[in-house]
Amino acid sequence: MRALIAALVLGCTMLITPLALADAPPEPDTAASETEKDAAEERATQFVGVEGPEAESISGGALLLVAYAVVWVLLFLFLMRVRGLQRQTAEELERLSAEIQAPKDR
Amino acid sequence: MKSTRQSGSSTVWSLLLFATLALFAATLYAIFVVAPVEQQMGIVQKIFYFHVPSAYAMYIGFGVSALGSAVYLLKRDPKWDALGVAGAEVGALFCLIVLLTGPLWARKAWGVWWTWDPRLTTTLLAGMIFAAYLSLRSMGNAGEVEKRFAAGLALFGLVDLPLIHYSVQRWRGVHPTVITGKGGGLESEMYWALGLSFVAFTGLAALLIWARASVERQREEATRLRFELMHR
Numbered sequence: 001m002r003a004l005i006a007a008l009v010l011g012c013t014m015l016i017t018p019l020a021l022a023d024a025p026p027e028p029d030t031a032a033s034e035t036e037k038d039a040a041e042e043r044a045t046q047f048v049g050v051e052g053p054e055a056e057s058i059s060g061g062a063l064l065l066v067a068y069a070v071v072w073v074l075l076f077l078f079l080m081r082v083r084g085l086q087r088q089t090a091e092e093l094e095r096l097s098a099e100i101q102a103p104k105d106r
Numbered sequence: 107m108k109s110t111r112q113s114g115s116s117t118v119w120s121l122l123l124f125a126t127l128a129l130f131a132a133t134l135y136a137i138f139v140v141a142p143v144e145q146q147m148g149i150v151q152k153i154f155y156f157h158v159p160s161a162y163a164m165y166i167g168f169g170v171s172a173l174g175s176a177v178y179l180l181k182r183d184p185k186w187d188a189l190g191v192a193g194a195e196v197g198a199l200f201c202l203i204v205l206l207t208g209p210l211w212a213r214k215a216w217g218v219w220w221t222w223d224p225r226l227t228t229t230l231l232a233g234m235i236f237a238a239y240l241s242l243r244s245m246g247n248a249g250e251v252e253k254r255f256a257a258g259l260a261l262f263g264l265v266d267l268p269l270i271h272y273s274v275q276r277w278r279g280v281h282p283t284v285i286t287g288k289g290g291g292l293e294s295e296m297y298w299a300l301g302l303s304f305v306a307f308t309g310l311a312a313l314l315i316w317a318r319a320s321v322e323r324q325r326e327e328a329t330r331l332r333f334e335l336m337h338r
Binding site: 090 | 148207324
């Protein structure tokens with residue numbers, strides 16, 4: 001019997017205590033505790049994806065620099081290609097002309 | 107006679123080269139010193155001064171390629187074919203510049219690198235048509251059939267050029283249209299910078315087409331000599 005009473009008291013205590021604690025209103029004590037609470041609330045508690053232009057901020061200066069670099073690099077590569085073709089063709093022309101001239105000289 | 111003509115064209119080439127270099131120096135000064143920073147977009151708007159003239163140089167390149175191809179189909183003269191190849195290569199170079207610098211601006215202005223806007227799509231299409239032309243011409247020594255087919259492809263690519271230009275007026279899109287007949291889209295200093303850049307890019311496109319066509323004519327000559335050696 002004593003054990004049954006003890007079990008009931010324990011059960012009630014376990015049931016009521018969390019409810020009592022949950023119902024207890026927060027104490028608006030001082031400004032310091034308020035600031036502490038705000039700071040805690042400001043902390044990120046989740047990550048939400050943002051779509052569109054606000055997704056991230058890219059430096060306009062960096063993009064401008066890359067764009068101008070692209071222009072100059074591509075122009076340089078094109079000029080190098082034309083120069084290479086010119087050299088190769090000039091050498092081939094010289095060789096072919098020599099081959100054509102060779103039997104005539106004999 | 108031939109050497110006098112070569113010397114004359116060399117002088118014109120040098121003059122054009124120095125004029126273009128001087129124009130580029132003036133253009134850079136106008137872009138970064140004279141033209142103000144745009145209110146909404148900030149410094150990234152300065153991409154516009156190279157992006158738009160590059161698109162214009164692309165039109166020149168592809169237009170010259172189509173012209174060379176059309177005359178080649180009529181006359182079968184290799185020098186026009188050389189002009190067609192040179193125009194296609196230079197046009198493709200500037201098309202690549204447009205397609206790479208545009209997204210760099212768009213990322214800041216629109217928040218995306220690419221969107222299937224009519225102008226962007228038709229520009230990409232032109233680039234792909236002339237890339238096909240160049241692929242066809244780069245497969246070894248192009249024969250008569252390949253040359254004629256490529257010439258037809260260049261003429262087909264020409265049809266796309268007005269589509270690029272008028273796409274912003276005909277279809278809905280996000281691409282800006284600040285240069286219009288109505289005016290008022292740019293501040294006067296911005297107009298100066300853009301105008302100088304247009305002239306500089308015209309000179310550059312002319313120089314590059316000239317140089318590339320000259321090399322292509324030499325290659326034609328080498329092909330002719332090889333043929334002569336084989337058949338004698």
